[in-house]
Amino acid sequence: MRRAGTRRRFIAEGLRCEPRHRGQRESKKVNIYLDSKMTDEARRKRLYDGALFVYSPTPSALSLCQLARELTEQAFHPLHPTKLHESLPVERCAEVLAVLKPKFIHHPQSKDYIRGMLAELGCDLDNTYFDVPRLRSAFPGDYLRSGIAYAFHPHRDTWYSAPFCQINWWMPVYPIDSDNCMALHPNYWSVSVKNGSSAYNYDRWNRESRKNAASHIKTDTRVQPKAEEAMTLDPDVRLVCDVGGVYLFSAAQMHSTVPNTTGTTRYSIDFRTVHLTDVWSKYGAPNVDSACTGTTMRDYKRASDFTSLPEEAVALYLDGTET
Numbered sequence: 001m002r003r004a005g006t007r008r009r010f011i012a013e014g015l016r017c018e019p020r021h022r023g024q025r026e027s028k029k030v031n032i033y034l035d036s037k038m039t040d041e042a043r044r045k046r047l048y049d050g051a052l053f054v055y056s057p058t059p060s061a062l063s064l065c066q067l068a069r070e071l072t073e074q075a076f077h078p079l080h081p082t083k084l085h086e087s088l089p090v091e092r093c094a095e096v097l098a099v100l101k102p103k104f105i106h107h108p109q110s111k112d113y114i115r116g117m118l119a120e121l122g123c124d125l126d127n128t129y130f131d132v133p134r135l136r137s138a139f140p141g142d143y144l145r146s147g148i149a150y151a152f153h154p155h156r157d158t159w160y161s162a163p164f165c166q167i168n169w170w171m172p173v174y175p176i177d178s179d180n181c182m183a184l185h186p187n188y189w190s191v192s193v194k195n196g197s198s199a200y201n202y203d204r205w206n207r208e209s210r211k212n213a214a215s216h217i218k219t220d221t222r223v224q225p226k227a228e229e230a231m232t233l234d235p236d237v238r239l240v241c242d243v244g245g246v247y248l249f250s251a252a253q254m255h256s257t258v259p260n261t262t263g264t265t266r267y268s269i270d271f272r273t274v275h276l277t278d279v280w281s282k283y284g285a286p287n288v289d290s291a292c293t294g295t296t297m298r299d300y301k302r303a304s305d306f307t308s309l310p311e312e313a314v315a316l317y318l319d320g321t322e323t
């Protein structure tokens with residue numbers, strides 16, 4: 001653990017962090033497991049209790065990052081993707097990203113590499129389902145923070161209709177620093193935050209907002225669930241792993257994009273998994289403040305053969321708002 005700048009934060013070095021009290025509220029201990037050999041079942045249980053897991057690069061994870069770098073560098077050639085803000089008009093950058101990101105998401109090798117990663121990190125491929133990998137970019141300063149390169153405010157994915165058994169996987173594509181990565185806010189693991197998730201419906205978002213992302217360049221007018229009260233974001237936890245390294249956290253974990261003050265654009269990959277056993281039993285993290293409608297359950301594909309979840313299992317999560 002070290003102190004960096006004026007913001008108090010925790011950098012993973014194989015430790016048990018204990019953030020200080022937020023006002024009168026209970027302090028939350030955060031367990032961070034490095035290269036843990038525990039079973040996937042035991043790991044999920046701990047993730048649902050707010051723990052974080054960090055893994056060193058595996059062969060398939062490195063291949064996935066290599067694919068992302070190749071596609072990105074081809075798209076922006078001859079400029080280097082991490083320095084676009086120095087010379088490329090932001091409108092042109094958004095245009096290129098609008099083609100590049102779906103190309104990566106749907107690239108046939110992306111799914112194969114994720115399947116490889118899941119196997120290398122102990123997942124049961126017949127019962128683990130994942131959604132498509134996203135390629136994210138976080139530009140320095142105010143160059144591009146909306147739409148196709150949205151800088152995420154503090155949120156839980158469960159405010160966006162993710163199930164409580166969802167696990168998020170996050171990895172850097174180029175080397176990162178503590179000032180251009182992502183922040184986790186585990187002090188809010190069991191602390192509810194007044195938020196706008198009750199106005200969010202997953203089907204409506206897909207119909208009306210997702211495909212328009214690239215048109216939001218200077219501002220982002222899409223309505224998204226946000227905190228509706230002041231939050232204490234300091235201290236936070238920033239897991240600074242190597243390229244191809246990955247960390248796992250529950251969809252109920254509060255997290256946000258770190259304002260990029262480094263002068264180097266951060267590119268990262270994230271995807272999500274659910275385990276069929278937990279889907280059936282509705283086992284997962286506790287819900288402290290999520291009130292959205294709809295479900296992302298139809299997005300996940302089985303790692304072994306890329307088939308969807310059984311319809312009967314998805315039905316457990318339908319609430320009548322789907323179209």
Ligand SMILES: [Fe+2]
Nearest residue numbers: 155156157255
């Ligand atoms: Fe998120």
